Amino acid sequence: MATINQRKLADGRIRYWVKWRLGGTRTGAPQSEPFDTHADAHTFRLHVEAAGHQWPENWIRRQGWAPGWVPGHGWVKTDADDEPEAEPVLxxxxxxxxxxxxxxxxxxxxxxxxxxxxxxxxxxxxxxxxxxxxxxxxxxxxxxxxxxxxxxxxxxxxxxxxTPGRGRKKExxxxxxxxxxxxxxxxxxxxxxxxxxxxREDPPLRPSNPASRTRLPRVDDGEGDHDMCFLTREEFTLLRDSMAEDVRDMVEVFVRTGMRYSELTALQVRDITLTSAIGPDGQPLTLGHLDVRRAWKRCPDNTFRLGAPKTRSSRRRIPLSPRTIDLLRPRLEGKGPEEFVFTTDRGSW
Incomplete structure (x- = not known):
């Protein structure tokens, strides 16, 4: 049977220990559990004996009964059970x-x-x-x-x-x-x-990111893509000469500078600097460069506004060849610093 022993602590308090052997036999492993009051110790001793000298069901050693467990009644609702579920986040x-x-x-x-x-x-x-x-x-x-x-x-x-045309596959x-x-x-x-x-919400909405470590198709697998096509000088000349006269010089500057189209059409007179110098042969020549400072940006309503170039490194200075200067010079004449270099016949960019 289980017994109750009492001990006097150094501070003068009395501690009550319920002691028994597992299974109630002499060879059973000795067990013990402390209590502050004799009444609690007595009640626990009765539960030990009712459980066949085993640890009572749902008793947590040195802590007491598991939260929500009432001996003789079973599990009861706790305050945590009454907490409403968190609202779903769609x-x-x-x-x-x-x-x-x-x-x-x-x-x-x-x-x-x-x-x-x-x-x-x-x-x-x-x-x-x-x-x-x-x-x-x-x-x-x-x-x-x-x-x-x-x-x-x-x-x-x-x-x-x-009925696809000759050479075309059925799509x-x-x-x-x-x-x-x-x-x-x-x-x-x-x-x-x-x-x-x-x-990363505080508190987090999810324990982990399900989209992490997803293996994606290779961007460079070549499926459905075409190799870059670079025109020869002769091909470009043919293309330029087939265009309307008022855009031929713009297209040639486009090719010679390597600017993005949104940068080229945002080019203003103040972005181009031309200086006079004397060449090695003693003849006067013109040097020049242009600064890429802005580009056209498409807005959500499909209108356009001037903004910074696409990337930070896009703000750059491009030296101009003599041929490029010759193409630009007529476009600068009679214009103010903030007017666009390349415009339509109505003056729009």
Missing amino acids: FADYARDLVDSMTGIAERTRADYHRDLDIHLIPRFGKVNLRDPAQLTPKDVRTWINHLRTGVPDPTAPHRTS PGWLRKPLSPKSIHNLHGLLFTVCEAAV
């Missing part, structure tokens, strides 16, 4: 709000993100509760990537053209065409950003 709502609150991006980029959400991500993940890891798993992300890569054929239109009809590896990388990056933001 992917569609969270993703749209995240894009709206992003900093450091152009408004056109924000509009592109919303477009990609509406077309590719929300139809697939819009109703997912981000709080539930089981609703968006790495396997779900991989399945989505494969779906983007293979496309959705149109069963009612197996071929886009029933399949699509409800949604397969996307290029580059497009898939961009869409996966947006999904990753949304899920990573959910992980």
Whole structure:
């Protein structure tokens, strides 16, 4: 049987110890549990004996009964059980709000993100509760990537053209065409950003990012892409001479400087510097350079505004060859510093 022993502590308090052997036999392993009051010790001793001299069910050593467990009654509801479940956070709502609150991006980029959400991500993940890891798993992300890569054929239109011209293959009809590896990388990056933001919330909405470590199609696999084509001088001359006269000089400056089209058409008179000098042969010559300071940016409403070039390194100085200077000089005459170098016949950029 179990016994109760008492000990006097150094501070004068009395400690009560319930002692017994497992199974109630002499060879059973000795067990003990301390209590501050004799009443508690007596009650525990009765439970030990009722359990066949084993540890009572749901008793935690040195702590007491497990929270929510009442001997003789079983489990009862605790305050934690009464706490309401956290409100679900739908992917569609969270993703749209995240894009709206992003900093450091152009408004056109924000509009592109919303477009990609509406077309590719929300139809697939819009109703997912981000709080539930089981609703968006790495396997779900991989399945989505494969779906983007293979496309959705149109069963009612197996071929886009029933009688293709000579040398043309029959093209399949699509409800949604397969996307290029580059497009898939961009869409996966947006999904990753949304899920990573959910992980970094305080407190976190998710324990981990299901879009991390996803193996994506190689961008340089060559499928559906064409090699770059560089024109020879003769080919470019043929192309330039086939254009309208009022744009031939602009196209040649375009080629000679290597500027982006959005930079070339944003070029202003003040960006070009021409200086006179004396050449090695003693003859006067003109030196010059242009500074790339701005470019046209497309706005969400498809209008354009002047802004910084595409990247930080795009702000650059380009030396001008004599032929390029000859092409630019007539475009500078009679214009103010902030007027555009290349304009239409009506004076627009």
